[in-house]
Each structure stands twice: as structure tokens, then as C-alpha cells.
Amino acid sequence: MSLSVFQRQLLGLDENALLARGRHKLQPAVWNAWTYLSLAAEKEGYKLQIASAYRSYERQLSIWNGKLSGERPVLDDNDHTIDIRDLSDAECIRCVLRFSAMPGGSRHHWGTDLDVYDAAAVADDYRVQLSAAEVDAAGPFGAMHAWLDQRIARGESFGFYRPYDRDRGGVAAERWHLSYAPLATDFECAIDESLLRRLWRGEGGFEGNSEGNSEGKTAVRQPVAREALERELESIFERFVLRVARPPAAALAYLPPD
Ligand SMILES: [Zn+2]
Secondary structure (H helix, E strand, O other): OOOOHHHHHHOOOOOOOOEEEOOEEEOHHHHHHHHHHHHHHHHOOOOEEEEEOOOOHHHHHHHHHHHHOOOOOOEOOOOOEOOHHHOOHHHHHHHHHHHOOOOOOOHHHOOOEEEEEEHHHOOOOOOOOOOHHHHOOOOOOHHHHHHHHHHHHOOOOOOEEOOOOOOOOOOOOOOOEEEEHHHHHHHHHHOOHHHHHHHHHOOOOOOOOOOOOOHHHHOOOOHHHHHHHHHOHHHHHHHHHHOOOOOOHHHHOOOOOO
């Protein structure tokens, strides 16, 4: 199987089109819109910062494998660590998917999505957790997110919206996660589970990722998890990839000023 440039971007295997600013990478158009949004926020006393932007397939794979191997904690909805040894493979995968996308299936692969916080609301040495408590009305980032909600509702969010605005029974609500609708929608429409299946199996002359890794490195490394994932991929895909908010019309139609 040979992949087009677009498919490679979709799967987090090609970052050539992305632009780096500091330690984060995004599509140039997304940086442009981000600059406008940050300036608007600054006028209200907020200091928008990025916690996470582009993530490669390799990076997502290492997060995923870290959780499945017990090296990284798997949390429940109340931020308590789950003992994954008590779970079946299928249950374990669902718990991981609640907060971490499957490798190849993350919106962070596209260079269109980012996790944000308000640096003006916390001390310089504050460690951002991206937790529900932080973005609640009473949390440190609640005010900034309420302001952002209003901008999105008024169609003044420079193309950004919240794909995980509320819990739809798949990925948990993630108020911190923003998506740039004019570009993200193209990726969202193009992703399908057969592409992921082929990617994980490393079949058909799959070339590896942009760092030139071999086939073995790009496949999902935990065979048990991969089997459980593949067995239920159609329903998992619907629940954890496709079950997201539709972009508001104004965000989708956003055009940057000349
Ligand atoms: Zn995110």
C-alpha cells in the first residue's frame, strides 16, 4: 500500500507541511488564526498558551503503549488510576481511548488541533494537567473558556471550535481541545478504519513514518491490544473517532483577512 501525502498527514506520518513555533508544530493557516485568537484574548487579560499541538504517530504510539504496558497511569473519569490488570483487553482499550486516541486516529496528527490554557491565570511554575477541574467554571481556566464559548457562539473564534464540547459516550469532554474547522474537516472526512487497520499491520510495503522508521516500529506494538482493537474496530472507530461535535457554520466558513 502506498499512501498519498494527504493520507500520511492524516495518520501523523508526515509533518513537512507544518510550521514550528517554539516546541509546537501546526499548519501555517492554523498559526495565523491562532495569532488572531491570542490577540483577542490578550485584550481581555487572558494569555493563551498551547499545552500540546501536533503529535506524530510515533508519539501517539508511545503514549498508547505506555498506558497499555502500565508505564503510564490510566485514569478514570474522576482522575483516579485504574488497575488495568483487572480488565479484559477490550475494557482496557476503552479506558485508554477515553483520554488517549489510538495511534493514527488522533486529531493531533493533523496540525489543525491543539490543547490550550490561560497562562495569565496560574503561576509560572504551574503544571498544566488538562483536567476537568481546571476548565470548570471554578477552575483557573474557567473564565478564559467561558470567554471562548461566547466567541465561538458569536462566530468570532477565527475558525476554532470544540470537537469534544461534551461527553458523547466516547472521548471524554475536553474543553481545552480546539480544532481549526476549515482544515480539520477535510481530515475528519477522510479518515476511515481500514486505513488504520492497514497501518497497524504494516502491510503491503508500508513505508514507515517521516523519521524513516521501519515497518516494525510503526505497527502497534502490543499485539494483544492490537487484536482486541481490531476485533471491535468498527464500533470503536464510530465511538471514539467519529462521535464529535460538528463545526459551527461560521467556524467552517472562516477566511483569514488579506
Ligand atoms: Zn487534545
